[in-house]
Amino acid sequence: MSTALLESRAAALDKTAWGEKFRFVQPRNVVFWIYLWLCGVGAVKGWQMFAPYAGYFGRALLVAGIVAVISVIVWGWWFRHIDRFERQPVGLVVTGFVWGATAATFTxxxxxxxxxxxxxxxxxxxxxxxxxxxxxxxxxxxETAKGVGIIVLLALAPRLVRTVTDGLLLGAFIGLGFQTSEDFLYSFAGATQGFGAHQTDGLVGSIAQRTFSDIISHPLFTALFCAGVMYLIGSTAQPRRIGRGIALIVAPIVVHGVWDSMIAIAGGSAALTIVIMVGDAIFALTALWIAFVWAHPREAHFVRDVLAPEIESGVLTDDEVTAAGGWRQQRQYVKAGGHRAERRRRRHLVRAAVDLCGDLAASKGADTVDVVTSRGEIARLRSEHPS
Known part of the structure; x- marks a missing residue:
């Protein structure tokens, strides 16, 4: 392989820190102790809030807890799914989630x-x-309480939190933690209405309302806010873009404010409230889409640097590497395949290319067993489904 391409790969892996591990326990890092203190205070306050009601409202707390766990699993799976290239270490993701669920919420x-x-x-x-x-x-x-979380994660893992995509995905998990605690609070409040005479009825109503509102809620808000923070701070992998940073910080504050004030803004009109709700949701989702569009070129650039030597060696084609760099490029590449069998072949090849990128990141470019296996899988797909 070309020395220049291998050097570009090494530089990309160094800038992004893809494949590096996260170490939570850092006794010499003052932020580690601040994190433990604030999250500990939040956990204690949450316990003090719910413990006195555990007896009479035990059933409501149990159901609310089960629903919260299911929500975390569903949303967590989705966020990990869109973490396309080298996924953030689980420990770092959990650290962000716990901040949102305890320190940001209760403290x-x-x-x-x-x-x-x-x-x-x-x-x-x-x-x-x-x-x-x-x-x-x-x-x-x-938004400030949750946004501080990305600063904490940056202090705990400065090499792992470097790009806007890192801010988007880690911010989503911080927001998910906050949303989980908030949903639990609202569900419990619904169960205690009428002095708990109809716990299940109140709980079901609260769960249904929160499930609907969670579509435009804290994971989205915090993802945008934390992406904006990453633009403002900048890093070796992400040039500072102050305008974009301010825009992405202000956007969720505005969306959140309108969402919580829509009835007051509408003056009590049900029809106008629906219009405001739909408009606010469209604006929020558009802002999220723009944030990913802004973040994509940097990620695609790093993916190409990591996989470029594989083009030279014949493992992948240029079109496959381009498709591996983003969802839109993948859709275009797969759609161009024409008949179903070819589209399926192309889809599997792109997924295999993304897996190879992750294995190369984990090995820092070395030909480990996982890297060789991924290359073999690509070769197998070509032999079984020739174009």
């Missing part, structure tokens, strides 16, 4: 929301505060 957001809501009541009156305090409190306090 920072709940006291902050309460304090700011009380201030609004004193300054503007009870009626105004009931209409607007959610939309003018939660976006500022909660």
């Amino acid at each position: 920072i957001a709940l006291p902050g929301n309460t304090a700011l809501g009380s201030l609004y009541t004193k300054l503007f009156g009870q009626v105004w505060a009931e209409d607007w305090h959610a939309g003018l409190t939660a976006p500022l306090v909660e």
